[in-house]
Amino acid sequence: MLKGIPCYIMRGGTSKGLYFLEDDLPTDVELRNTLLLSIMGSPDERQINGLGGAHPLTSKVAIVSKSSRKDTDVDYLFLQVAVDKAQVSDAQNCGNILAGVGAFALEKGLIPSQNEQTDVRIHMLNTGSNAVARIQTPNKQVNYEGTATIDGVPGTAAPILIDFLDVAGSSCGRLFPTGNAQDTILDVPVTCIDNGMPVVLLNASSFALKGDESPAELEANSDLKQKIEAIRLEAGKRMNLGDVTNKTVPKMSLISPALKGGLVNTRTFIPHRVHEAIGVLGSVSVATACVLQGTVANQIIKQSFSDGCMNIEVExxxxQFIVEMDVTGTDNFENFMVNRAALLRTARLLMRGEAMVSASE
Known part of the structure; x- marks a missing residue:
């Protein structure tokens, strides 16, 4: 016998995942994770017996509930469901899946829609930080159609502005968790940063790369992957993340000079596959490192920044990804502060119904 679990399938930014109300899933974490593995079809590299898309970017879950906090409307827990192993991780946020949380909360009636637009205040349980998503709600209905575009997603959609309020150091305890703008790990210069997503920035030239290599080329380079993983394991310890062998953070971002008119170019390991684009919060961390003197990213772009508001284009x-930032102290590591980070995303409701599982699960 099968039973149905209420579920939405949504694209959020450049990711796709399953969205659930917390009340529709088991409260026991082990039982919940076992259920989600079954729904996704993991472990199986094709996820042929489930709803997963056979890639980390399409094997994601959002669990949403009404918030008990006075400063937020809903709580959001992100879970990364591994494709090829029986593993469900809550070690990170996901800013792309976050793009669909506000719309999902409105669709499910967790908060009332306003006329024209509704600001949804979201508490990200993974790291304890908050964000505000501005959703178009003409006639108090969520609108998904519009003229906004984001690279990595075909077509156009309604814009969703996401304002990140307090994400600096949310996973590692501080913006630069090693206490330095730059470190050396296994003879490679790196910048370790956490502005919503723990990221290790590396100069692509340190690995004899140009930075224009495709994700497939990088994934096929076994020597490169082994060295980057060795650096990641050591960086995890220095970033207060402990043993990251079985964790999805930190992400590893190869940095190189811009290729198409942006500020900096990236290729990001997430951590073992290479992202076809870049994660939302990963791009915020990269953009942040770009504007502070002394980081690996700033040394590559060779540019000084004044305090205040700016747009950082991350290829x-x-x-490319445009991150709106307001910063101070760009010339002084000790005084550097991120006052605001925001960006534009889109989302689309793809399906709503029930995910079918065995009645014994």
Whole structure:
């Protein structure tokens, strides 16, 4: 016998995942994770017996509930469901899946829609930080159609502005968790940063790369993957993340000079596959490192920044990401502060119904 679990399938940014209400899933974490593995079809590299898309970017879950906090409307827990192993991780946020959380909360009636647009205040349980998503709600209905575009997603959609309020050091305890703008790990200069996503920045030239290599080329380079993983394991310890062997953080971002008119170019290991674009919060961390003197990224772009508001264009394999930032102390590591980070995303409701599982699960 099968039973149905209420579920939405949504694209959020450049990712796709399953969205659930917390009340529709088991409260026991082990039982919940076992259920989600079954729904996704993991472990199996094709996820042929489930709803997963056979890639980390399409094997994601959002669990949403009404918030008990006075400063937020809903709570959001992100879970990364591994494709090829029986593993469900809550070690990171996901800013792309976050793009669909506000719309999902409105669709499910967790908060009332306003006329024209609704600001949804979201508490990200993975790291304890908050964000505000501005959703178009003409006639108090969520609108998904519009003229906004984001690189890595075909077509157009309604814009969703996401404002990140307090994400600096949310996973590692501080913006630069090693206490330095730059470190050396296994003879490679690196910058370790956490502005919503723990990221290790590396100069692509340190690995004899140009930075324009495709994700497939990088994934096929076994020597490169082994060295980057060795650096990641050591960086995890220095970033207060402990043993990251079985964790999805930190992400490893190869940095190189811009190729298409942006500020900096990236290729990001997430951590063992290479992102076809770049994660939302990963791009925020990269953009942040770009504007502070002394980081690996700033040394590559060779540019000084004044305090205040700016747009940072982060290139990735399928386009670029524009991060709006307000910072102070760009010339002084000790005084550097991120006052605001925001960006534009889109989302689309793809399906709503029930995910079917064995009645014994």
């Amino acid at each position: 990735h394999p399928t386009g």
